[in-house]
Amino acid sequence: MDSNRDAFGKGNDGTLNGFNADAQGDIEVYEARNAEEIATRINSGGSVSAADYAELDRSFRDNTGNKAFSQTFLSGLGPDGTITLTDKLNDRALHSDKKKSDRYQNLQKGLANTVAGATEVPGSSPTPRPGPRSSRSGWQAPTASSTGSSPRAWTRRASTRREPKPTRCTATSRSSA
Numbered sequence: 001m002d003s004n005r006d007a008f009g010k011g012n013d014g015t016l017n018g019f020n021a022d023a024q025g026d027i028e029v030y031e032a033r034n035a036e037e038i039a040t041r042i043n044s045g046g047s048v049s050a051a052d053y054a055e056l057d058r059s060f061r062d063n064t065g066n067k068a069f070s071q072t073f074l075s076g077l078g079p080d081g082t083i084t085l086t087d088k089l090n091d092r093a094l095h096s097d098k099k100k101s102d103r104y105q106n107l108q109k110g111l112a113n114t115v116a117g118a119t120e121v122p123g124s125s126p127t128p129r130p131g132p133r134s135s136r137s138g139w140q141a142p143t144a145s146s147t148g149s150s151p152r153a154w155t156r157r158a159s160t161r162r163e164p165k166p167t168r169c170t171a172t173s174r175s176s177a
Contacts, residue, residue, distance in 0.1 A: 028063055032072035035059040039077055043084045053103055060110025063117075070118035086111060 038056045041048050063069035074082060086108065093104035 026068050028066050028069035029072050031059050031063060032069045033076065035069075035073050036076040039073075039081065039085050042088050043081055053107070057103070057106055057110060060107065060114055064110070064113045065117050067117060070114045073114060074118050082111070082115070 035056050038048060038052045040046075041052070059069070077085065089104045089108045089111070093101045093108070097104070
């Protein structure tokens with residue numbers, strides 16, 4: 001008999017297969033499930049203590065950019081739950097609990113970062129780099145060497161180009177022969 005099981009095959013820790021049988025393998029998964037539980041209570045109007053808000057804020061802050069946390073949290077909460085959470089936090093920040101507005105705004109920021117972390121496109125930068133758009137997208141504006149003239153002249157030529165006016169079609173009658 002396994003020392004982690006009782007006579008009925010149930011583990012001493014409440015699991016069927018013994019000690020820590022339901023381990024998820026990643027602490028972020030546990031944190032995401034805990035954050036999901038707090039968010040669900042916020043959405044339903046349940047009791048949420050200041051410590052719960054602090055824990056949710058810490059979870060968002062400490063797991064920024066962590067795909068396992070972000071995807072687990074958002075999968076559990078679902079799209080409707082995520083939108084409801086945003087609405088509830090926004091309502092409390094702007095209307096019902098203005099004294100603690102900073103708390104709710106920090107939670108909204110953490111939620112936004114969580115959504116961004118879960119939906120990041122592979123190979124993209126997690127935060128926009130400073131500089132002109134051309135340096136981020138790979139598109140380059142025309143240069144004098146590529147067009148044979150300066151970009152200003154190229155733009156001027158493009159803006160002064162005129163399309164031919166459409167000709168007016170008139171019906172002509174043929175005389176019978």
